[in-house]
Amino acid sequence: MRAVRMTAPGVLEQVEVPTPSAGPGEVLLRVGAVGACHSDLHILDAPAGLFPTPMTLGHEIAGTVDEVGPGVTGWTAGERAAVYGIIGCGRCRACLRGAENQCRVVPVGGFGLSRDGGLAEHVVVPASRLLHIGELDLTQAAPLTDAGLTPYHAVELARDRLRPGTSCVVIGIGGLGHMAVQILVATTAVRIIAVDTSVAALDLASRMGAHDVVQAGPDSVDRIRALVGPPPDGADVVLDFVGADPTVTTARQVVATGGQVLLVGLAGGTLPVRPVADEPPTVPLETMVEVPFWGTRWELQEVIALARAGQLRADVQTFPLADAPEAYDLLRRGEIHGRAVVVP
Numbered sequence: 531m532r533a534v535r536m537t538a539p540g541v542l543e544q545v546e547v548p549t550p551s552a553g554p555g556e557v558l559l560r561v562g563a564v565g566a567c568h569s570d571l572h573i574l575d576a577p578a579g580l581f582p583t584p585m586t587l588g589h590e591i592a593g594t595v596d597e598v599g600p601g602v603t604g605w606t607a608g609e610r611a612a613v614y615g616i617i618g619c620g621r622c623r624a625c626l627r628g629a630e631n632q633c634r635v636v637p638v639g640g641f642g643l644s645r646d647g648g649l650a651e652h653v654v655v656p657a658s659r660l661l662h663i664g665e666l667d668l669t670q671a672a673p674l675t676d677a678g679l680t681p682y683h684a685v686e687l688a689r690d691r692l693r694p695g696t697s698c699v700v701i702g703i704g705g706l707g708h709m710a711v712q713i714l715v716a717t718t719a720v721r722i723i724a725v726d727t728s729v730a731a732l733d734l735a736s737r738m739g740a741h742d743v744v745q746a747g748p749d750s751v752d753r754i755r756a757l758v759g760p761p762p763d764g765a766d767v768v769l770d771f772v773g774a775d776p777t778v779t780t781a782r783q784v785v786a787t788g789g790q791v792l793l794v795g796l797a798g799g800t801l802p803v804r805p806v807a808d809e810p811p812t813v814p815l816e817t818m819v820e821v822p823f824w825g826t827r828w829e830l831q832e833v834i835a836l837a838r839a840g841q842l843r844a845d846v847q848t849f850p851l852a853d854a855p856e857a858y859d860l861l862r863r864g865e866i867h868g869r870a871v872v873v874p
């Protein structure tokens with residue numbers, strides 16, 4: 531079968547590999563759609579040894595069951611499914627309460643991270659990772675598993691502060707950010723302020739239901755402050771889907787006293803936390819800073835339910851498998867709007 535693999539650090543190419551088969555407890559999925567994620571660029575850019583090579587990338591997967599391995603019950607060939615991308619140990623304190631994204635035993639593992647992912651015609655998946663998607667298109671189901679799940683999890687973590695009448699600043703209206711806006715619209719009554727450097731991204735945010743948009747630039751903080759008020763007031767919640775130095779700085783400068791900053795994007799910015807009460811603080815007093823990671827299986831089930839109810843829809847740009855490397859180049863240059871989805 532054809533697969534797009536990281537054959538060496540930084541090298542992504544389409545190659546021919548043997549079609550795998552399902553072992554005990556596993557299914558062989560015929561891949562219908564795979565989202566291209568910024569995290570894949572971080573994986574490609576990572577130093578040698580951090581991720582296995584060669585490895586098929588792609589952790590945002592939906593497809594059709596092709597072959598059911600020994601011992602698998604509840605799934606039959608021909609059924610369509612979305613794949614929960616994390617594989618925790620299944621036995622630690624975190625995994626036992628469903629938070630495999632916090633596994634205490636296995637470091638960040640899953641498809642396209644520690645084992646072959648979905649950028650191929652087929653992928654082997656433990657049956658426990660599959661979720662039913664009803665009538666959803668596979669190109670819609672795939673982005674739900676990360677671009678939908680990750681912001682949903684972040685919103686869940688901030689749910690206590692996302693009360694009617696509060697404000698939420700969403701920085702970075704890309705694959706995750708445009709889903710975050712829809713999740714906030716569907717599940718809260720907050721004022722949504724979208725921030726991005728790109729006018730096209732801000733147009734997308736407006737179409738998805740953002741109440742205000744701010745084009746990022748040297749005066750971002752002043753313009754957001756004009757909407758959320760001066761300190762000690764400010765944004766109740768800031769979701770940063772970029773995580774670079776300029777965006778984490780904006781986040782801490784617009785959050786309210788007692789607010790919450792969630793750094794979702796993995797761009798490597800630094801947010802200093804210095805506890806002081808008598809000078810402009812790095813982070814306001816009583817403010818919570820969190821670094822969410824992906825989400826849980828039960829949250830993914832709710833994300834799928836939201837999509838099936840017509841309240842969450844990824845804006846997708848599709849590419850054939852052979853063009854996957856080009857899709858990542860466009861993503862790197864910031865030229866993808868919404869989510870790039872590869873259709874093998």
Ligand SMILES: [Zn+2]
Binds near residue numbers: 567568570589676677
């Ligand atoms: Zn991802």
Ligand SMILES: [Zn+2]
Binds near residue numbers: 620626
């Ligand atoms: Zn675990």
